[in-house]
Amino acid sequence: MQISDQYYDETMEENFSVSILFNEGEALEGYISSYGFAALIYNIKSEDYILFDTGNDANILIHNLKEAGVNASDIKKIVISHDHQEHSGGLNGIYNKNPNIEIYVPIENQVKFNRKYPLAQVYGVEGVLEIEGNMYISGQLGNYLKEQSMLLKTEYGKRILLVGCCHPGLYDIFNAFNCTGKIKAIIGGLHDARSFTCLESVDFIGACHCTRNKDILEIRYPEKFHKIKVGENFLF
Template sequence: MKVSILVDNYATQLSSLSRRLLSEWGFAAYIHDYRILYDTGLTGTALLNNMKALGIDPNEPEYLVISHRHIDHTGGVKAFLNARSRPIKMIAHMNLFTKAYATGEGGKLEDISVDFTREYLESKGVDLVMIKEPYRITNEVMVSGEIPRKWGPSHTGAVTDEVLDDMALYMNLQNGLVTITGCGHSGVENIVEYGFQVTGLNKLYAIIGGLHFMGLPDERIKQVTNYLAGKSPSVIVGTHCTGILGIAALYNALPKATRLGGVGSIIEL
Protein backbone atom coordinates (compact mmCIF):
# COMPACT_ATOMS: atom_id res chain seq x y z
CA MET A 1 0.00 0.00 0.00
CA LYS A 2 1.27 3.46 -0.90
CA VAL A 3 0.67 6.66 1.08
CA SER A 4 1.91 10.07 -0.12
CA ILE A 5 2.18 13.08 2.20
CA LEU A 6 0.75 15.99 0.22
CA VAL A 7 0.64 18.69 2.90
CA ASP A 8 2.86 18.95 5.97
CA ASN A 9 4.51 21.67 8.02
CA TYR A 10 7.88 20.60 6.71
CA ALA A 11 9.83 19.89 3.56
CA THR A 12 12.36 17.21 4.54
CA GLN A 13 13.76 15.91 1.26
CA LEU A 14 16.23 17.44 -1.19
CA SER A 15 13.89 16.43 -4.03
CA SER A 16 11.52 19.14 -2.78
CA LEU A 17 13.79 21.58 -4.61
CA SER A 18 13.59 19.98 -8.04
CA ARG A 19 9.89 19.19 -7.70
CA ARG A 20 9.10 22.67 -6.31
CA LEU A 21 7.08 21.20 -3.44
CA LEU A 22 5.40 23.57 -0.98
CA SER A 23 4.92 23.10 2.74
CA GLU A 24 2.41 24.87 4.98
CA TRP A 25 0.88 24.48 8.42
CA GLY A 26 -1.54 21.60 8.00
CA PHE A 27 -1.87 18.05 6.76
CA ALA A 28 -3.10 16.01 3.82
CA ALA A 29 -2.28 12.50 2.65
CA TYR A 30 -3.28 10.38 -0.32
CA ILE A 31 -3.84 6.65 -0.03
CA HIS A 32 -3.25 5.56 -3.61
CA ASP A 33 -4.55 2.00 -3.47
CA TYR A 34 -8.01 3.13 -2.31
CA ARG A 35 -8.03 6.57 -3.96
CA ILE A 36 -8.68 8.32 -0.65
CA LEU A 37 -7.63 11.93 -0.05
CA TYR A 38 -7.42 12.42 3.71
CA ASP A 39 -7.58 16.13 4.60
CA THR A 40 -6.61 19.07 2.38
CA GLY A 41 -4.22 21.31 4.32
CA LEU A 42 -4.69 24.99 5.06
CA THR A 43 -4.99 26.84 1.74
CA GLY A 44 -5.26 24.42 -1.18
CA THR A 45 -2.20 26.04 -2.75
CA ALA A 46 0.26 23.50 -1.36
CA LEU A 47 -2.17 20.63 -1.95
CA LEU A 48 -2.75 21.28 -5.65
CA ASN A 49 0.89 22.21 -6.31
CA ASN A 50 2.15 19.03 -4.68
CA MET A 51 -0.49 16.80 -6.29
CA LYS A 52 0.60 18.09 -9.69
CA ALA A 53 4.29 17.60 -8.86
CA LEU A 54 3.62 14.02 -7.74
CA GLY A 55 1.45 13.20 -10.76
CA ILE A 56 -1.88 12.93 -8.91
CA ASP A 57 -4.75 14.36 -10.94
CA PRO A 58 -7.39 16.15 -8.80
CA ASN A 59 -10.01 13.95 -10.49
CA GLU A 60 -8.30 10.76 -9.35
CA PRO A 61 -9.51 10.53 -5.71
CA GLU A 62 -12.82 8.72 -5.22
CA TYR A 63 -13.17 9.71 -1.56
CA LEU A 64 -12.39 12.79 0.50
CA VAL A 65 -12.16 12.01 4.21
CA ILE A 66 -11.97 14.89 6.69
CA SER A 67 -10.17 14.06 9.93
CA HIS A 68 -11.74 17.00 11.80
CA ARG A 69 -13.18 20.42 11.14
CA HIS A 70 -10.14 22.65 11.77
CA ILE A 71 -9.11 24.97 8.94
CA ASP A 72 -5.56 23.56 8.65
CA HIS A 73 -7.16 20.30 7.54
CA THR A 74 -10.16 21.65 5.64
CA GLY A 75 -8.87 24.91 4.16
CA GLY A 76 -8.00 23.26 0.85
CA VAL A 77 -11.44 21.74 0.28
CA LYS A 78 -12.74 24.50 -1.99
CA ALA A 79 -9.58 24.67 -4.11
CA PHE A 80 -9.58 20.88 -4.47
CA LEU A 81 -13.25 20.69 -5.47
CA ASN A 82 -12.87 23.63 -7.85
CA ALA A 83 -10.02 21.80 -9.58
CA ARG A 84 -12.19 18.73 -10.21
CA SER A 85 -14.62 18.11 -13.02
CA ARG A 86 -16.57 15.30 -11.35
CA PRO A 87 -18.31 14.75 -7.99
CA ILE A 88 -16.74 13.00 -5.01
CA LYS A 89 -17.94 11.26 -1.86
CA MET A 90 -16.91 13.27 1.21
CA ILE A 91 -16.93 11.64 4.64
CA ALA A 92 -16.87 13.90 7.69
CA HIS A 93 -18.06 13.98 11.29
CA MET A 94 -21.55 15.28 11.96
CA ASN A 95 -19.95 18.30 13.73
CA LEU A 96 -18.27 19.46 10.51
CA PHE A 97 -20.05 22.82 10.47
CA THR A 98 -19.82 23.49 14.24
CA LYS A 99 -17.72 26.54 15.04
CA ALA A 100 -14.17 25.85 16.27
CA TYR A 101 -11.79 28.12 18.16
CA ALA A 102 -8.22 28.08 19.46
CA THR A 103 -6.48 30.37 21.92
CA GLY A 104 -3.66 32.12 20.11
CA GLU A 105 -0.74 34.29 21.16
CA GLY A 106 -1.68 36.81 23.82
CA GLY A 107 -4.84 34.91 24.68
CA LYS A 108 -6.66 35.99 21.54
CA LEU A 109 -9.43 33.62 20.43
CA GLU A 110 -8.93 32.50 16.82
CA ASP A 111 -11.71 31.13 14.61
CA ILE A 112 -10.41 27.91 13.01
CA SER A 113 -13.73 26.68 11.58
CA VAL A 114 -14.32 25.39 8.05
CA ASP A 115 -14.60 28.12 5.40
CA PHE A 116 -17.29 26.45 3.26
CA THR A 117 -20.97 25.68 3.67
CA ARG A 118 -23.18 22.69 3.05
CA GLU A 119 -24.74 24.62 0.16
CA TYR A 120 -21.33 25.08 -1.46
CA LEU A 121 -20.65 21.32 -1.25
CA GLU A 122 -24.05 20.62 -2.78
CA SER A 123 -23.27 23.02 -5.62
CA LYS A 124 -20.20 20.91 -6.40
CA GLY A 125 -22.20 17.70 -6.42
CA VAL A 126 -20.48 16.38 -3.31
CA ASP A 127 -22.02 13.26 -1.81
CA LEU A 128 -21.61 14.33 1.82
CA VAL A 129 -21.76 11.53 4.38
CA MET A 130 -21.74 12.84 7.95
CA ILE A 131 -21.03 10.22 10.56
CA LYS A 132 -20.50 9.57 14.26
CA GLU A 133 -20.10 5.79 14.19
CA PRO A 134 -17.43 3.87 12.23
CA TYR A 135 -17.93 3.98 8.47
CA ARG A 136 -16.54 1.28 6.19
CA ILE A 137 -15.22 2.40 2.80
CA THR A 138 -13.99 -1.05 1.73
CA ASN A 139 -13.48 -4.35 3.49
CA GLU A 140 -9.98 -3.18 4.44
CA VAL A 141 -10.58 0.54 5.12
CA MET A 142 -12.71 2.19 7.77
CA VAL A 143 -13.23 5.76 8.98
CA SER A 144 -13.19 5.60 12.77
CA GLY A 145 -16.09 7.88 13.51
CA GLU A 146 -16.00 9.44 16.98
CA ILE A 147 -13.17 7.97 19.05
CA PRO A 148 -13.89 7.26 22.76
CA ARG A 149 -11.46 8.83 25.23
CA LYS A 150 -11.23 5.95 27.69
CA TRP A 151 -7.70 4.61 27.25
CA GLY A 152 -5.81 7.88 27.71
CA PRO A 153 -6.06 11.68 27.63
CA SER A 154 -7.00 13.86 24.67
CA HIS A 155 -4.40 16.00 22.89
CA THR A 156 -6.35 19.20 22.36
CA GLY A 157 -3.55 21.75 22.74
CA ALA A 158 -4.81 25.33 22.43
CA VAL A 159 -8.19 24.28 21.05
CA THR A 160 -11.16 25.30 23.19
CA ASP A 161 -13.16 22.06 22.87
CA GLU A 162 -12.43 18.33 23.07
CA VAL A 163 -12.57 17.94 19.26
CA LEU A 164 -14.95 14.99 19.42
CA ASP A 165 -15.03 15.09 15.61
CA ASP A 166 -11.38 13.93 15.43
CA MET A 167 -11.46 10.82 13.20
CA ALA A 168 -8.75 8.43 12.04
CA LEU A 169 -8.50 6.09 9.07
CA TYR A 170 -8.06 2.42 9.96
CA MET A 171 -6.68 -0.04 7.43
CA ASN A 172 -6.56 -3.78 7.91
CA LEU A 173 -3.40 -5.06 6.25
CA GLN A 174 -1.81 -8.48 6.42
CA ASN A 175 0.84 -7.13 8.81
CA GLY A 176 -1.67 -5.51 11.17
CA LEU A 177 -3.45 -2.21 11.78
CA VAL A 178 -2.45 0.88 9.84
CA THR A 179 -3.72 4.12 11.37
CA ILE A 180 -3.66 7.51 9.66
CA THR A 181 -4.51 10.49 11.84
CA GLY A 182 -4.81 14.18 11.03
CA CYS A 183 -3.97 15.81 14.37
CA GLY A 184 -4.42 13.05 16.91
CA HIS A 185 -6.63 15.20 19.14
CA SER A 186 -8.29 12.03 20.43
CA GLY A 187 -5.02 10.95 22.04
CA VAL A 188 -2.70 8.27 20.69
CA GLU A 189 -3.76 5.50 23.07
CA ASN A 190 -7.43 6.09 22.29
CA ILE A 191 -6.84 6.13 18.54
CA VAL A 192 -4.89 2.88 18.53
CA GLU A 193 -6.99 0.98 21.07
CA TYR A 194 -10.24 1.95 19.37
CA GLY A 195 -8.70 0.80 16.10
CA PHE A 196 -8.07 -2.59 17.65
CA GLN A 197 -11.64 -2.67 19.00
CA VAL A 198 -13.44 -1.86 15.76
CA THR A 199 -11.20 -3.89 13.43
CA GLY A 200 -10.63 -6.92 15.66
CA LEU A 201 -6.87 -6.63 15.14
CA ASN A 202 -4.32 -6.72 17.94
CA LYS A 203 -1.13 -5.73 16.13
CA LEU A 204 -0.15 -2.13 15.28
CA TYR A 205 1.77 -2.14 12.02
CA ALA A 206 1.94 1.59 11.27
CA ILE A 207 0.77 4.97 12.50
CA ILE A 208 1.08 7.99 10.21
CA GLY A 209 0.08 11.62 10.73
CA GLY A 210 -0.23 14.32 13.35
CA LEU A 211 0.04 13.15 16.96
CA HIS A 212 -0.21 16.62 18.53
CA PHE A 213 2.84 16.38 20.76
CA MET A 214 3.24 20.16 20.43
CA GLY A 215 2.52 21.81 23.76
CA LEU A 216 2.57 18.56 25.72
CA PRO A 217 4.78 18.23 28.80
CA ASP A 218 7.81 15.97 28.48
CA GLU A 219 6.28 13.40 30.82
CA ARG A 220 3.20 13.01 28.60
CA ILE A 221 5.33 12.60 25.48
CA LYS A 222 7.32 9.93 27.30
CA GLN A 223 4.07 8.14 28.21
CA VAL A 224 3.01 8.07 24.56
CA THR A 225 6.36 6.95 23.19
CA ASN A 226 6.53 4.21 25.83
CA TYR A 227 3.02 3.11 24.88
CA LEU A 228 3.94 2.97 21.19
CA ALA A 229 7.19 1.16 21.93
CA GLY A 230 5.13 -1.46 23.75
CA LYS A 231 3.09 -2.01 20.56
CA SER A 232 6.25 -2.58 18.46
CA PRO A 233 5.02 -0.92 15.25
CA SER A 234 7.11 -1.31 12.12
CA VAL A 235 6.42 2.22 10.83
CA ILE A 236 5.84 5.55 12.59
CA VAL A 237 5.63 8.81 10.65
CA GLY A 238 4.94 11.82 12.85
CA THR A 239 3.80 14.84 10.83
CA HIS A 240 2.33 18.33 11.26
CA CYS A 241 1.47 18.93 14.95
CA THR A 242 3.73 16.15 16.19
CA GLY A 243 6.30 18.94 16.13
CA ILE A 244 10.06 18.85 15.68
CA LEU A 245 10.73 17.87 19.28
CA GLY A 246 7.97 15.27 19.13
CA ILE A 247 9.44 13.70 16.01
CA ALA A 248 12.82 13.59 17.76
CA ALA A 249 11.21 11.88 20.78
CA LEU A 250 9.68 9.24 18.50
CA TYR A 251 13.05 8.63 16.87
CA ASN A 252 14.79 8.32 20.23
CA ALA A 253 12.20 5.82 21.50
CA LEU A 254 11.66 3.85 18.27
CA PRO A 255 14.64 4.50 15.97
CA LYS A 256 14.03 1.50 13.71
CA ALA A 257 10.37 2.32 13.10
CA THR A 258 10.45 6.12 12.86
CA ARG A 259 10.57 7.66 9.39
CA LEU A 260 10.57 11.28 8.32
CA GLY A 261 7.38 12.75 6.91
CA GLY A 262 7.34 16.05 5.08
CA VAL A 263 5.77 17.00 1.77
CA GLY A 264 6.42 14.50 -0.98
CA SER A 265 7.25 11.66 1.38
CA ILE A 266 6.02 8.31 0.11
CA ILE A 267 5.41 5.52 2.59
CA GLU A 268 5.21 2.01 1.15
CA LEU A 269 3.46 -0.46 3.47
Protein backbone atom coordinates in the same frame (compact mmCIF):
# COMPACT_ATOMS: atom_id res chain seq x y z
CA MET B 1 3.10 8.38 -9.82
CA GLN B 2 6.54 7.75 -8.35
CA ILE B 3 6.63 4.82 -5.96
CA SER B 4 9.55 4.38 -3.60
CA ASP B 5 10.34 1.28 -1.58
CA GLN B 6 11.24 2.76 1.75
CA TYR B 7 8.84 0.65 3.72
CA TYR B 8 8.47 -2.49 1.76
CA ASP B 9 7.78 -6.04 2.75
CA GLU B 10 9.48 -8.02 0.00
CA THR B 11 7.63 -11.23 0.72
CA MET B 12 4.16 -9.81 0.17
CA GLU B 13 2.39 -7.93 -2.55
CA GLU B 14 1.66 -4.38 -1.44
CA ASN B 15 -1.94 -3.10 -1.27
CA PHE B 16 -1.66 0.61 -0.56
CA SER B 17 0.59 3.47 -1.42
CA VAL B 18 0.52 6.48 0.90
CA SER B 19 1.96 9.78 -0.38
CA ILE B 20 2.51 12.80 1.85
CA LEU B 21 0.99 15.85 0.16
CA PHE B 22 0.98 18.32 3.03
CA ASN B 23 3.27 18.76 5.99
CA GLU B 24 5.47 21.46 7.46
CA GLY B 25 9.24 20.98 7.34
CA GLU B 26 11.21 19.32 4.56
CA ALA B 27 9.89 18.57 1.08
CA LEU B 28 11.26 16.54 -1.81
CA GLU B 29 12.30 18.51 -4.89
CA GLY B 30 9.33 20.04 -6.72
CA TYR B 31 6.98 19.81 -3.73
CA ILE B 32 5.93 22.72 -1.49
CA SER B 33 5.83 22.32 2.27
CA SER B 34 3.30 24.20 4.38
CA TYR B 35 1.52 23.93 7.71
CA GLY B 36 -1.04 21.16 7.88
CA PHE B 37 -1.48 17.57 6.87
CA ALA B 38 -2.73 15.64 3.84
CA ALA B 39 -1.95 12.14 2.63
CA LEU B 40 -3.02 10.58 -0.66
CA ILE B 41 -3.83 6.90 -0.49
CA TYR B 42 -3.82 4.81 -3.62
CA ASN B 43 -5.63 1.50 -3.26
CA ILE B 44 -3.60 -0.67 -5.61
CA LYS B 45 -6.33 -3.35 -5.90
CA SER B 46 -9.32 -1.07 -6.59
CA GLU B 47 -7.17 1.59 -8.32
CA ASP B 48 -8.97 4.29 -6.30
CA TYR B 49 -7.42 7.46 -4.91
CA ILE B 50 -8.60 8.55 -1.49
CA LEU B 51 -7.40 11.74 0.16
CA PHE B 52 -6.99 11.90 3.93
CA ASP B 53 -7.11 15.59 4.91
CA THR B 54 -6.37 18.46 2.57
CA GLY B 55 -3.82 20.78 4.25
CA ASN B 56 -4.44 24.50 4.71
CA ASP B 57 -4.25 25.76 1.14
CA ALA B 58 -5.94 24.66 -2.09
CA ASN B 59 -3.20 25.94 -4.44
CA ILE B 60 -0.42 24.13 -2.59
CA LEU B 61 -2.51 20.98 -2.40
CA ILE B 62 -3.21 21.01 -6.15
CA HIS B 63 0.44 21.76 -6.90
CA ASN B 64 1.68 18.82 -4.82
CA LEU B 65 -1.02 16.55 -6.22
CA LYS B 66 0.13 17.36 -9.76
CA GLU B 67 3.73 16.77 -8.71
CA ALA B 68 2.63 13.26 -7.63
CA GLY B 69 1.11 12.79 -11.11
CA VAL B 70 -2.53 12.82 -9.97
CA ASN B 71 -5.45 15.06 -11.03
CA ALA B 72 -8.14 16.35 -8.67
CA SER B 73 -10.70 14.51 -10.82
CA ASP B 74 -8.92 11.18 -10.10
CA ILE B 75 -9.81 11.43 -6.39
CA LYS B 76 -12.88 9.44 -5.45
CA LYS B 77 -13.26 10.16 -1.74
CA ILE B 78 -11.96 12.63 0.81
CA VAL B 79 -11.78 11.90 4.52
CA ILE B 80 -11.52 14.97 6.73
CA SER B 81 -10.07 14.14 10.13
CA HIS B 82 -11.42 17.32 11.72
CA ASP B 83 -12.56 20.79 10.85
CA HIS B 84 -9.32 22.65 11.53
CA GLN B 85 -8.12 24.92 8.75
CA GLU B 86 -4.80 23.08 8.30
CA HIS B 87 -6.70 19.83 7.62
CA SER B 88 -9.77 21.01 5.71
CA GLY B 89 -8.60 24.32 4.17
CA GLY B 90 -7.48 22.80 0.84
CA LEU B 91 -10.75 20.95 0.19
CA ASN B 92 -12.27 23.61 -2.08
CA GLY B 93 -9.35 23.09 -4.52
CA ILE B 94 -10.50 19.51 -5.11
CA TYR B 95 -14.22 20.35 -4.91
CA ASN B 96 -13.98 23.06 -7.59
CA LYS B 97 -12.62 20.51 -10.08
CA ASN B 98 -14.49 17.49 -8.81
CA PRO B 99 -17.76 18.63 -7.16
CA ASN B 100 -19.50 15.24 -7.03
CA ILE B 101 -16.89 13.87 -4.68
CA GLU B 102 -17.68 11.84 -1.53
CA ILE B 103 -16.61 13.65 1.65
CA TYR B 104 -16.48 11.88 5.03
CA VAL B 105 -16.46 14.15 8.10
CA PRO B 106 -17.03 13.70 11.85
CA ILE B 107 -20.80 13.76 12.34
CA GLU B 108 -20.86 17.14 14.10
CA ASN B 109 -19.44 18.76 10.92
CA GLN B 110 -21.94 17.27 8.48
CA VAL B 111 -24.33 20.25 8.26
CA LYS B 112 -21.51 22.76 7.80
CA PHE B 113 -19.83 20.72 5.03
CA ASN B 114 -23.17 20.12 3.32
CA ARG B 115 -23.71 23.86 3.15
CA LYS B 116 -20.19 24.56 1.98
CA TYR B 117 -20.02 21.77 -0.63
CA PRO B 118 -23.64 21.40 -1.81
CA LEU B 119 -22.86 19.25 -4.87
CA ALA B 120 -20.76 16.75 -2.94
CA GLN B 121 -22.03 13.68 -1.14
CA VAL B 122 -21.22 14.53 2.46
CA TYR B 123 -21.30 11.75 5.05
CA GLY B 124 -21.21 12.58 8.77
CA VAL B 125 -19.66 9.59 10.49
CA GLU B 126 -20.39 8.49 14.03
CA GLY B 127 -18.73 5.09 14.41
CA VAL B 128 -16.30 2.80 12.56
CA LEU B 129 -17.17 2.63 8.86
CA GLU B 130 -15.54 0.70 6.01
CA ILE B 131 -15.47 3.27 3.20
CA GLU B 132 -14.19 0.66 0.80
CA GLY B 133 -12.55 -2.75 1.01
CA ASN B 134 -10.06 -2.80 3.90
CA MET B 135 -10.19 0.98 4.37
CA TYR B 136 -11.87 2.08 7.60
CA ILE B 137 -12.55 5.36 9.35
CA SER B 138 -13.19 5.62 13.08
CA GLY B 139 -16.01 8.14 12.88
CA GLN B 140 -16.19 10.97 15.38
CA LEU B 141 -14.08 10.54 18.52
CA GLY B 142 -13.23 12.87 21.39
CA ASN B 143 -15.13 14.87 23.97
CA TYR B 144 -13.97 18.37 23.26
CA LEU B 145 -12.21 18.50 19.85
CA LYS B 146 -13.94 15.95 17.64
CA GLU B 147 -11.81 14.05 15.16
CA GLN B 148 -11.72 10.85 13.13
CA SER B 149 -8.80 8.67 12.02
CA MET B 150 -8.31 6.16 9.23
CA LEU B 151 -7.10 2.59 9.23
CA LEU B 152 -5.85 0.62 6.22
CA LYS B 153 -5.65 -3.14 6.46
CA THR B 154 -3.55 -5.09 3.98
CA GLU B 155 -4.49 -8.55 2.76
CA TYR B 156 -1.57 -9.93 4.77
CA GLY B 157 -2.92 -8.37 7.97
CA LYS B 158 -0.73 -5.30 8.39
CA ARG B 159 -2.63 -2.32 9.80
CA ILE B 160 -1.66 1.25 9.00
CA LEU B 161 -3.12 4.15 10.97
CA LEU B 162 -3.49 7.67 9.56
CA VAL B 163 -4.16 10.46 12.05
CA GLY B 164 -4.81 14.20 11.68
CA CYS B 165 -3.88 15.82 15.02
CA CYS B 166 -4.77 13.04 17.51
CA HIS B 167 -6.91 15.44 19.58
CA PRO B 168 -8.96 12.55 21.09
CA GLY B 169 -5.69 10.90 22.25
CA LEU B 170 -3.72 8.01 20.82
CA TYR B 171 -5.18 5.51 23.25
CA ASP B 172 -8.82 6.23 22.28
CA ILE B 173 -7.97 6.11 18.59
CA PHE B 174 -6.27 2.70 18.86
CA ASN B 175 -9.20 1.51 20.96
CA ALA B 176 -11.79 2.71 18.44
CA PHE B 177 -10.40 0.30 15.87
CA ASN B 178 -9.98 -2.39 18.50
CA CYS B 179 -6.45 -2.68 17.30
CA THR B 180 -4.10 -2.09 20.22
CA GLY B 181 -0.95 -4.12 19.59
CA LYS B 182 -1.82 -4.78 15.95
CA ILE B 183 -1.07 -1.47 14.24
CA LYS B 184 2.28 -1.65 12.46
CA ALA B 185 2.58 1.87 11.06
CA ILE B 186 1.29 5.29 12.06
CA ILE B 187 1.49 8.45 9.97
CA GLY B 188 0.24 11.92 10.90
CA GLY B 189 0.14 14.45 13.71
CA LEU B 190 0.33 13.32 17.33
CA HIS B 191 -0.06 16.83 18.77
CA ASP B 192 1.11 16.87 22.39
CA ALA B 193 0.89 13.14 23.10
CA ARG B 194 3.27 12.23 25.92
CA SER B 195 2.43 8.64 26.60
CA PHE B 196 3.61 6.41 23.79
CA THR B 197 2.82 2.99 25.21
CA CYS B 198 0.51 2.18 22.27
CA LEU B 199 3.45 2.70 19.91
CA GLU B 200 5.51 -0.16 21.37
CA SER B 201 4.21 -2.63 18.79
CA VAL B 202 4.28 -0.14 15.90
CA ASP B 203 7.34 -0.54 13.69
CA PHE B 204 7.00 2.56 11.51
CA ILE B 205 6.39 5.90 13.24
CA GLY B 206 5.85 8.73 10.79
CA ALA B 207 4.90 11.30 13.43
CA CYS B 208 4.76 14.66 11.70
CA HIS B 209 2.66 17.85 11.44
CA CYS B 210 1.76 19.04 14.96
CA THR B 211 3.68 16.33 16.90
CA ARG B 212 5.36 18.28 19.71
CA ASN B 213 7.49 15.44 21.02
CA LYS B 214 9.22 14.37 17.79
CA ASP B 215 12.61 14.61 19.54
CA ILE B 216 11.49 12.28 22.32
CA LEU B 217 10.07 9.80 19.80
CA GLU B 218 13.23 9.91 17.72
CA ILE B 219 15.41 9.21 20.75
CA ARG B 220 13.12 6.53 22.13
CA TYR B 221 12.55 4.71 18.82
CA PRO B 222 15.55 5.46 16.57
CA GLU B 223 14.90 2.51 14.24
CA LYS B 224 11.16 3.11 13.97
CA PHE B 225 10.99 6.90 13.76
CA HIS B 226 10.85 8.33 10.25
CA LYS B 227 11.19 12.04 9.51
CA ILE B 228 8.36 12.67 7.03
CA LYS B 229 9.02 14.85 3.99
CA VAL B 230 6.35 16.22 1.66
CA GLY B 231 6.29 14.14 -1.52
CA GLU B 232 7.47 10.94 0.16
CA ASN B 233 5.65 7.78 -0.72
CA PHE B 234 5.30 4.60 1.31
CA LEU B 235 4.10 1.20 0.21
CA PHE B 236 2.26 -1.18 2.51
